[in-house]
Amino acid sequence: MDDSGERTHVTLQDVARAADVSLATASRVLHGTARVRDDLRERVLAAAGALAYAPNAHAQALARASSQVVGVICHDVSDPYFAAISRGVMRVAAEHDQLVMLASTFRDPAREIAYAAALRAQRARAVLLIGSGFEDREWERAMDAELGPYVRTGGRVAVVSRHRSLRVDAVLPENRAGAAALARALTDLGHREFAVLTGPRALTTVADRLAGFRAALADAGVELPEDRVIEAPFTRDGGYQAAAEMLRRGTRPTCVFAVTDVMAIGALAAFRDHGVRVPADVSLAGFDDIPIVADLTPALTTARLPLEEMGERAMELILQPPRARSRIERFPAEIVLRASTAAPA
Amino acid sequence: MDDSGERTHVTLQDVARAADVSLATASRVLHGTARVRDDLRERVLAAAGALAYAPNAHAQALARASSQVVGVICHDVSDPYFAAISRGVMRVAAEHDQLVMLASTFRDPAREIAYAAALRAQRARAVLLIGSGFEDREWERAMDAELGPYVRTGGRVAVVSRHRSLRVDAVLPENRAGAAALARALTDLGHREFAVLTGPRALTTVADRLAGFRAALADAGVELPEDRVIEAPFTRDGGYQAAAEMLRRGTRPTCVFAVTDVMAIGALAAFRDHGVRVPADVSLAGFDDIPIVADLTPALTTARLPLEEMGERAMELILQPPRARSRIERFPAEIVLRASTAAPA
């Protein structure tokens, strides 16, 4: 065929030359942007095929000043919560022929900012921030410094589950109301003695769920003393730790609320390891309804969030042209009572 | 400040102009590529900051003919198996300042090829294919047509868990040996009556695990009749279906092997729903050791694969310069006996 050892990329120029047409014509054929005489079109197509031509997306992005890449920043893809949301995101992205750049920050604010900057540099057409932000002035300033100019130059930004940044579209789970509803369901069951296992209070998601839960408890005349709120990392192991710590302290509520299902999974393990029966000795409830919790034994009572749908919606928002007022879409949580909760003994 | 309503991007040219230096100098300052007089450097830095300059990664990629994007193609991010591998991938990518474009194909061959093409167009410096390929001639040809030229022009490709494509680096779990070891562990427990719940046989992962399991069984003098191998989709629900189907057929083995943990989770649910006790009535084993299965009740016996590590290794391979001979890294599976298996009644 050609001189072997092709070490360099095939360019549109090469295709045009091989087809003996101009660059412009080759471009037009490949995009169907304008009518081209049939024989020329054939030649271009043939040449492109023979040379295994692949357009250089960077050159295209540069020339057209637009790209079809959207960025998604989350805490950790391997957390089922983010995985479920990502799934929805990916599906809609695929439908719209968008490429997704997915970043895991592992909850490191610096890394989050670095990714935002990289995405801006990539001229990603949109950036999706999934998961609570950080209650950190420095970080907020830095993030604004990245995203502000990005938005001003036509970049689209949306967030899932964080309110602070005001000017962007948002998909917001109703954490507060959901937690309140859960609390009511639990008090309706007869519980009066609670403990809560939470992640870092600085995360708005945590704060909202806690506040909603506590408020509804108060309405029912139940108090939640501060020492019944146990803080630990926002992971399965964190849930285990928190539950173990609770047991160690001798705190014996009739019902435990873990602010996320992931933490509830850890708590369930801790209870099992310590011989505490769920729900006979203690009821346990989570939040999110990640896919696995229905398969646990006992199946977990939780507040269901339509995670995949939230991801889909966020991606749809971001692909639409911006509105003057930023859109806020709220997703209510639905209480799902399963075997992990029962009336207190 | 400047004329408001900035609708266009700040370019290096703008920065240079504001700092009253040449384009070249500005570029040099921003990259530290060469010594620049201190006052000029200061001016450039100040201007870049004031203008919130963000380099255009596309222009950079074009000018330097390289990018720091790596592509990852998997079946479904929300499957814990891929999520765990992705986690390792992400971590190493972050360490090396690489941006990851993550695509879920939802097991659609056409989509896989479309992504490969897009990644090639993006001049991704490397592409990682995770998960079994498809036993489809047409697909193989199309994939080769994308990846061949890509590799020839300096693109790096690696695969996790698929052998067919020969010329690329690979991270291979020892599915066959692992399944064999699992079979031995199970026969050692005293089981002689087995059933296997599998995903599509066309997937090499499935074929290998099945073959290894069957071979070791044969060595132990145990036969696995074809009607004891039940095929279903490669998901939690597939596992449920397969187990339900097995029960419906009246097949009552003393031990069931689900070729993936995800399917085992479904099977466990099916057994529970049908009043079949695990392991009292039937033992159940999976494969992969995805994080959740240790928390199930009963905890699942499985063949552990170091998923996160496999992802890390794959990313490392791909970031290294290519070798003449493609590298193959094998990861053995380790048998983890948990409560879901016991000696037959």
Added chain:
DNA sequence: GCGCATTCAGAAAGCGCTTTCAGGCGTACG
């Protein structure tokens, strides 16, 4: 004090593509 070697800044040539702007030809019309 002059010539030469060094530094370091700037001009300019691409990187591969899109798209505007002319220009060439063919047709329809006067």
Added chain:
DNA sequence: CGTACGCCTGAAAGCGCTTTCTGAATGCGC
């Protein structure tokens, strides 16, 4: 038969950046 008008192709100007090459200072040695 000449002019006007379309339609299609090609030339060329960028898109924003990196990097080589050139040239102007400066510092040094003799």
